[in-house]
Amino acid sequence: MSDKTTAIPIRDELVNLYLNNLDLITEGSAEVLNQHRQEAIQHFKLLGLPTQKNEKYKYSRIEPIFAHNYEKYFAPKRIAFNVDDIFRCDIPELDTHLVLVLNGFFLSKAEKITTLPSGAIVGSLAEAAKQFPELVKARYNRLAENQTDGLVALNTAFAQDGVFIYIPRNVVESKPIQIINLLMSDENQLVQYRNLIVVEEGAQANVLVCDHTLSPKRFLSNVVTEIFVGNNAKLEFVKMQNEHNDSALLTHTYAHQQRDSRLTTNLLSLHGGFIRNNLSVTLAGEGADAQLYGLYLTDRTQHTDNFTFIDHAVPNCTSNELYKGILDDQATGAFNGKIMVRRNAQKTQAYQSNNNLLLTADARMSTKPQLEIYADDVKCSHGATVGQLDADALFYMRARGIAEREAKLLLMFGFVHEVVKHISIHTLRERIDDMVNKRLRGELSRCHNCPMHCC
Amino acid sequence: MLVIKDLHAKINDKEILKGINLEVKAGEVHAIMGPNGSGKSTLASVLTGRELVEVTQGAITFNGKDLLEMAPEIRAREGIFLSFQYPVEIPGVSMVNFMKAAVNEHRKYRGLEPLTASDFLKLMRERKELVEIDSALTNRSVNEGFSGGEKKKNEIFQMAMLEPKLAILDETDSGLDIDALRVVANGVNKLKRPDNAVIVITHYQRLLDYIVPDYVHILYNGRIVKSAGKELALELEEKGYDWIKNGENA
Ligand SMILES: Nc1ncnc2c1ncn2[C@@H]1O[C@H](COP(=O)(O)OP(=O)(O)OP(=O)(O)O)[C@@H](O)[C@H]1O
Ligand SMILES: [Mg+2]
Numbered sequence: 003m004s005d006k007t008t009a010i011p012i013r014d015e016l017v018n019l020y021l022n023n024l025d026l027i028t029e030g031s032a033e034v035l036n037q038h039r040q041e042a043i044q045h046f047k048l049l050g051l052p053t054q055k056n057e058k059y060k061y062s063r064i065e066p067i068f069a070h071n072y073e074k075y076f077a078p079k080r081i082a083f084n085v086d087d088i089f090r091c092d093i094p095e096l097d098t099h100l101v102l103v104l105n106g107f108f109l110s111k112a113e114k115i116t117t118l119p120s121g122a123i124v125g126s127l128a129e130a131a132k133q134f135p136e137l138v139k140a141r142y143n144r145l146a147e148n149q150t151d152g153l154v155a156l157n158t159a160f161a162q163d164g165v166f167i168y169i170p171r172n173v174v175e176s177k178p179i180q181i182i183n184l185l186m187s188d189e190n191q192l193v194q195y196r197n198l199i200v201v202e203e204g205a206q207a208n209v210l211v212c213d214h215t216l217s218p219k220r221f222l223s224n225v226v227t228e229i230f231v232g233n234n235a236k237l238e239f240v241k242m243q244n245e246h247n248d249s250a251l252l253t254h255t256y257a258h259q260q261r262d263s264r265l266t267t268n269l270l271s272l273h274g275g276f277i278r279n280n281l282s283v284t285l286a287g288e289g290a291d292a293q294l295y296g297l298y299l300t301d302r303t304q305h306t307d308n309f310t311f312i313d314h315a316v317p318n319c320t321s322n323e324l325y326k327g328i329l330d331d332q333a334t335g336a337f338n339g340k341i342m343v344r345r346n347a348q349k350t351q352a353y354q355s356n357n358n359l360l361l362t363a364d365a366r367m368s369t370k371p372q373l374e375i376y377a378d379d380v381k382c383s384h385g386a387t388v389g390q391l392d393a394d395a396l397f398y399m400r401a402r403g404i405a406e407r408e409a410k411l412l413l414m415f416g417f418v419h420e421v422v423k424h425i426s427i428h429t430l431r432e433r434i435d436d437m438v439n440k441r442l443r444g445e446l447s448r449c450h451n452c453p454m455h456c457c
Numbered sequence: 458m459l460v461i462k463d464l465h466a467k468i469n470d471k472e473i474l475k476g477i478n479l480e481v482k483a484g485e486v487h488a489i490m491g492p493n494g495s496g497k498s499t500l501a502s503v504l505t506g507r508e509l510v511e512v513t514q515g516a517i518t519f520n521g522k523d524l525l526e527m528a529p530e531i532r533a534r535e536g537i538f539l540s541f542q543y544p545v546e547i548p549g550v551s552m553v554n555f556m557k558a559a560v561n562e563h564r565k566y567r568g569l570e571p572l573t574a575s576d577f578l579k580l581m582r583e584r585k586e587l588v589e590i591d592s593a594l595t596n597r598s599v600n601e602g603f604s605g606g607e608k609k610k611n612e613i614f615q616m617a618m619l620e621p622k623l624a625i626l627d628e629t630d631s632g633l634d635i636d637a638l639r640v641v642a643n644g645v646n647k648l649k650r651p652d653n654a655v656i657v658i659t660h661y662q663r664l665l666d667y668i669v670p671d672y673v674h675i676l677y678n679g680r681i682v683k684s685a686g687k688e689l690a691l692e693l694e695e696k697g698y699d700w701i702k703n704g705e706n707a
Contacts, residue, residue, distance in 0.1 A: 395546075395547045397507060397508075397529065397545075398541065398547070399547070400528070400529040400533070401506075401529050401530075402533055402555070403533035403566070404530060404558050404559055404562055408558060412550050413547065413550065416547060416548060416551075416598070420548070420549050
């Protein structure tokens, strides 16, 4: 009932916010992005925020998280301190091209966009849209589902900046590119930004995205990322979410794969008050392969909802999906994994599993595989489990002298390592293992050199 | 070392152990034999503190301490080790991490510092040789995908790592091929010292050819119905259990 009475004002409020600030929004962005706003806000006007009546959002209530007072900025707000002093991501021996995004705006000291020695282009999306309009224009807003998802339309209407990564044809960028999204403010904030990643034919890249809250204010992020993986190209995309309990993170990631391309995603939700990840992959060229891994660790009243969609649009593609989660206290979670095998997508192989551990009787998990198969010569399987720690294994470990708490931690760590082990960069994998370990021990799983307590 | 007095225990309200008396002294090897379902593994479960089994009567002391008061991990650190009849697979937990945690918990209990990474690996290497276990196995998750025989070898490897005062081997011979049986038995013998003891639960004489018992007990229907020297095992091999079963009925 109350949902209905609040739904309309929030929608109107957001539309008015757009209309009242349109000049600022366009001024602080670029023509290529601005071209899409009008249509997007129309879609949002029609769609509004998703409700639980929407099958895709059945397990997550979006409206209440918009019902707080958030500040919205349409130009980067100066902050009184130097981010470098406060935040230095310290993954030992992990040598990355590092870019920072602060409250939704690309943060740079000098260049807003750089061409790396390999030829790869990394930098601000708004700047890229000015310097390389044709590159951005060709790909921007091609995948985002503005017509069906109000949150995506809202992002397209508002997003001014974000990160642009472009790996030209046959370029192998061996150094990982790391995007760190920082939320830091002395007031509550709504941020909406946009990333575009293009890996052209035969090119290869590793992208690591980290989401952090650095101040104890209420943050709501609504983020869209579009990813193109060309013929024979290869992308590993790792996302680590580590935000505090008053944060809400809504991500919408769309990937489009061409012939014989390889995409691996690893989505690690280590900590966050409310997380909703929407990941949609289209296998559009024969021989394409997608490996989707996900991990969520939740406790207290946290909520994590993963919605994935894999579209086998053509024959001879493979996909494999493994999502695992541990829910403690009164945490709630959802996994909804949809796989579509189109009529002509013969010889498809698609595997999916979702395994969950509930540590208390109060934790709740909803898991729903959805296979829609219209081709006949396919191999598909799915499996979902929701269970407790294996009592026999626990006893076995205790019988070797390992304390119960430690035995439980080892089991949980083992459970989640099945996901983490697929991260190909050794130093990153170890670092994430370490963070997971700390997280499970209830220690702050924040980055080393960051003095702010995220969790 | 171990004194069991009038032990009664039940599982789900069914009485399985019906008054066990047994004393094991340092330096001794005891064999426990008996038909399927007679309660041998249940006795091992009681000794290691499995919650499923409820002790309803009797007492157990281990080196003078009340064993039944201790949590399973404390018993292990006090020096009790069970080679499981059915070792458990633990996907995702590597043998190395598992053993490192176990060894260091034992050391902490004795007031020792944890082993350094290199000392630990050295110990692993040394003990692996003792039971001729394949290095590939210890690089995997605990027991995951191990063959039946590999699992049993792995149990004895863990025993070698932890050097227990009292080792209970529950059908460690089952699933082992002839060569592996010899290797495992030799491993157990090499770990044998005057200050430790072994309880061997088995159905067959062939293990006892290698690990020679000082005493053989027959557990039947929850009671030790006969105890004698090593010749009792040979007698059983020859005659089976009928005479015991009939003897009890008579
Ligand atoms: N978890 C359990 N639930 C119910 N009954 C059990 C359980 N474990 C053991 N029992 C019962 O307890 C009795 C003794 O079993 P136990 O495993 O101790 O026998 P055992 O002597 O070790 O036999 P075996 O030689 O076959 O290994 C059996 O009747 C068995 O069915
Ligand atoms: Mg048994």
